[in-house]
Amino acid sequence: MSSFTPIKEIDEEPIVDPSLDFNKVTELVAAPIESAKPPREWLMAFGVALALLGVLGASIGYLVTFGIGTWGNNNTVGWAWDITNFVFWIGIGHAGTLISAVLFLFRQKWRTSINRFAEAMTIFAVVCALMFPTIHVGRIWVIWWCLPLPNQMSMWPNFKSPLLWDVFAVSTYGTVSLIFWLTGLIPDFATIRDRTKNKIAKIAYGIVSLGWRGSNRHWQHYERAYLIFAGISTPLVLSVHSVVSFDFATSVIPGWHTTIFPPYFVAGAIFSGFGMVMTLMVLARELFGLHKIVQPRHLENMNKVILLTGSMVGYAYMMEFFIAWYSGSEYERFTFINRAFGPYAWAYWTMISCNVLSPQLFWFKKLRTNVKVSFVISIFVNIGMWFERFVITVTSLHRDYLPSSWNYFRPTIIDIGTFVGSFGLFFTLFLLFLRFIPMIAIAEVKAVLPAADPHHGAHDHDHGHAHEGAAEGHPVPAE
Template sequence: MSAQVMDNAAYDPVDGRSPLVLGAKDFHEITEIVAAPMEWKLPKAWFIALGFSLSLLGLLAVSVGYLVWEGTGIWGLNSPVNWGWAIVNFVFWVGIGHAGTLISAILFLFRQKWRTSINRFAEAMTIFAVACALIFPTIHVGRVWVIWWALPFPNQMDMWVNFRSPLLWDVFAVSVYGTVSALFWYTGLIPDLATMRDRAKNRIAQVMYGIFAIGWRGSNRHWQHYEKAYLILAGISTPLVLSVHTIVSFDFAVSQLPGWHTTIFPPYFVAGAIFSGFAMVLTLMIPARKLFGLERLVTVRHFENMAKIILLTGMLVGYAYAMEFFIAWYSGVIYEQYAFVNRAVGPYAWAYWIMIACNVISPQLFWFKKLRTNLWVLWIVSIFVNIGMWFERFVITVTSLHRDFMPSSWGYYSPTFWDVATFIGSFGLFFTLFTLFVRFLPIVAIAEVKTVMPEADPHYHPPEDGTAAEGGKH
């Protein structure tokens, strides 16, 4: 019995499975595929992308600068809608920042080997998304220069933070999450940075990669420590990734506001975060794979798996929407009932139905294998999910606030130019970081992908005729 029969990543006894790596001759070819874009002469397209991203980043700088100068009055916030796009954007970005750690940590603990081709990319996306998310609550405080008051440390003013506020828990949750995600990402990068160091053609690259590779030589002892560290970080990250969006959900759910105070919020927010995060991975990965020639490493099988997770989490989110509606009716509380009826038929019904169409209905296409293996369908649905998840946060935030308990204070919230500019600008930061990432770091985990190839098995025997093995194809 050959080793491949046991390895379900490569071989499936029922329907067969396409290999995780298509047609790579040997380990070295993987290195070549991934390292090539970092060694190309910089193409014009990259400069265009960077220029475009930087101009959006400039828009962010102007928007934030003007906000700091003028105050949050430049936004559309008003009574009763005191939380508007800033909080919507915060939750939107934090949500996107969940896929990376899910792929790296949870799929790792579940022995899902297909993660190796996409984890580096998704983790980078996570860190950049968390950076974008942090902007919004920071600038929302108005006086940004005293944001350090959010941290609890003894000071001469006898100021102390309010530990009872979930907004403060956010400070801890998101910053810890950002830190651990970055550590996890960096730990995984070390062997690949050493590879880049050893391949470097110029002195600057060699020194820079060398510094960050912290002396990695690939010895047996290095690998043992590395794998232990990776497992521990995966174990720590798993509860952490669940806790972050749980605490974000507390921002709403600890209140008494109808539409916000409901016990299913924590797992519902986590499911939604994974949903939106995977959608963003698809949105970025489909073009990136084409541009950087990664078709043999990121295969249709990877996309199909991601589509299935999107289908699953989309239905979990749909379950939560349905339970909210049912329990709002069942509770017999007229305020609860009104909040939900108002969502579906009130002034913001358009936003609600965009949310339902994008989040619940559009992923249903993924029931069909033909559709979930078609890259165009995948990409378009991923865009729908991104839009739908932004609207979900908009619906939760704005519709619950805009009709207060007192009809005399009812209002309609509209964003201003600066709300929109800040949000678009945050994409500038995201894309700028991404453009730099795809140029300077290996966007696929070189060392990890090699471990899922049939050749990684110590009992592997190359085929007699000397051709490349394509695991599983018997």
């Protein structure tokens, strides 16, 4: 978390607007929490989100009462929207950890403007994701058999099953992301505590900030903890979607049984996560006037990641086809030809145009720095990545080895209600976050301002030499 001074010689731009000082950062970020009333748009969105949350509750209630038969799943297509939605949400979660952990290790200081936001999104997406495998077991009241807890059967879970690996991977991911996020929030909660005039808010923020007093003796251990979290979250985020892909890859279904799945799923997850961060960031930035902190530079950087991971996903699609042909397995060949030209061709080509074609527009600087274009493409990415999971899950299953079992999956109203309702859950949590929790990491943004460098004044704004000072007398501590 060291300061950032742009190097003039190579036309580097400052991370946040140069007019910002420490106090202005606090004011800007605290404003949405401290305003007496939320913006009208927020209230309207919150109403819609609550209504959708109600739809989710009704759908799940109906499902638990009447069973999995209320979904469109059939004998041949045993996994459909439930798993599609699970993978969709867990993928969205990946951007948060990538931004908070991987970009931290690579010292990408621009991440400070968007990491809090993306991490919150991660946690809420993981909540939505965890819901789907939980409800799809049918007998939801014995879901705890997934955990290694003593039970009346004296049996333990089967640790050779990738589905159980998934339980551990996703719950660990959710827990670690939550701890990481809350750790980052401690100093910012303290900021709100010290500013608020409201008595109840003062007590509430006082408790969650744990009595933080900005002590440097605390910062020392805090920063090390942050570094360790980043260090362990990096392999974790790469492992989660790999384990999710094992659910498919360790089976013997044509179209699933491939070794390309782990890296291909991870790239897709980052792709979809950045898509969702972009969608939400553009909206929140407009709604709460955060243009000075979230600058076009941040959006451009995210678009570059979208372009890169989108191209990786496109490469994986091509490679799947090549391997299907190269393997010589007639089942593999049939599956892929069927994917592109069979009954679900409409889904396949939706996926290709959203995921592979639309991000290619970001090769043009004009387009990737345009907020409106970024927003539209991010929506396409969200749609495309949902279809990717649908295509993988359903097209591989609906044509079984026996043609007599061939079937076609159609969602029921309960399927649709659960999926649409999961957005209600996500946005309810997200809107509450925007209203009550600092949506930008205040302390981290301050730390990258040029003025945060203790040698800033000493060298009289000589930017070129600012970091040399740190190297001379005062070794840089771990960030």
